[in-house]
Amino acid sequence: MTNAQSPVIIITGTPGTGKSTHAQLLANESPVPLRHINVGDLVKEKGLYEDYDEEWQSYTVDEDKLLDELEPIVTEGGVILDWHTCEIFPERWPDLVVVLRCDNSQLWDRLEKRSYPLKKIQENNEAEIMQVVLEEARASYPAEIVVELKSETTEDLEANVTRTVEWVKSWIRERGVDS
Numbered sequence: 001m002t003n004a005q006s007p008v009i010i011i012t013g014t015p016g017t018g019k020s021t022h023a024q025l026l027a028n029e030s031p032v033p034l035r036h037i038n039v040g041d042l043v044k045e046k047g048l049y050e051d052y053d054e055e056w057q058s059y060t061v062d063e064d065k066l067l068d069e070l071e072p073i074v075t076e077g078g079v080i081l082d083w084h085t086c087e088i089f090p091e092r093w094p095d096l097v098v099v100l101r102c103d104n105s106q107l108w109d110r111l112e113k114r115s116y117p118l119k120k121i122q123e124n125n126e127a128e129i130m131q132v133v134l135e136e137a138r139a140s141y142p143a144e145i146v147v148e149l150k151s152e153t154t155e156d157l158e159a160n161v162t163r164t165v166e167w168v169k170s171w172i173r174e175r176g177v178d179s
């Protein structure tokens with residue numbers, strides 16, 4: 001939690017669970033400006049990685065560089081951090097941590113559409129079944145700010161975004177911030 005006038009929200013979950021879709025809708029519908037940061041894209045754009053693994057088609061992130069890049073942005077508040085992992089972010093950063101979940105056969109289909117290598121699909125699917133990201137979030141942040149949401153249908157998506165917007169409104173009310 002920072003002293004900012006707008007909240008810091010982490011939206012996390014296994015790749016394909018719907019983070020970017022949720023984050024974008026939330027940014028559009030929020031009563032206060034929220035900047036959607038797709039952390040994976042930021043890593044690529046700013047070169048915040050050590051190397052690129054061709055076999056897994058993924059970057060090895062330079063965590064120190066990433067945290068240095070994000071610190072001033074997060075301190076200002078009004079940010080949605082959208083990433084498939086969350087434990088590297090300091091405990092003081094988020095006001096809310098949303099963990100999206102998805103049934104594994106649906107997740108498989110979503111990842112296949114991305115043309116991921118088979119073993120990357122398998123690895124992510126297993127991680128979802130083992131609820132790796134949820135456990136990570138629970139181990140890293142206070143229980144009362146971690147929310148697990150199912151994101152399998154359009155109805156889920158709409159309900160989740162509405163719920164998060166309501167959370168932003170009540171956060172603002174509690175702080176007495178003018179929106």
Ligand SMILES: Nc1ncnc2c1ncn2[C@@H]1O[C@H](COP(=O)(O)OP(=O)(O)O)[C@@H](O)[C@H]1O
Nearest residue numbers: 015016017018019020021110151152153154157
């Ligand atoms: N609740 C949902 N219901 C149906 N499809 C969804 C839902 N959430 C996401 N999707 C779809 O799943 C795919 C992956 O979503 P995306 O937001 O890119 O996931 P992530 O950012 O977690 O990798 C996209 O094609 C998106 O349209």
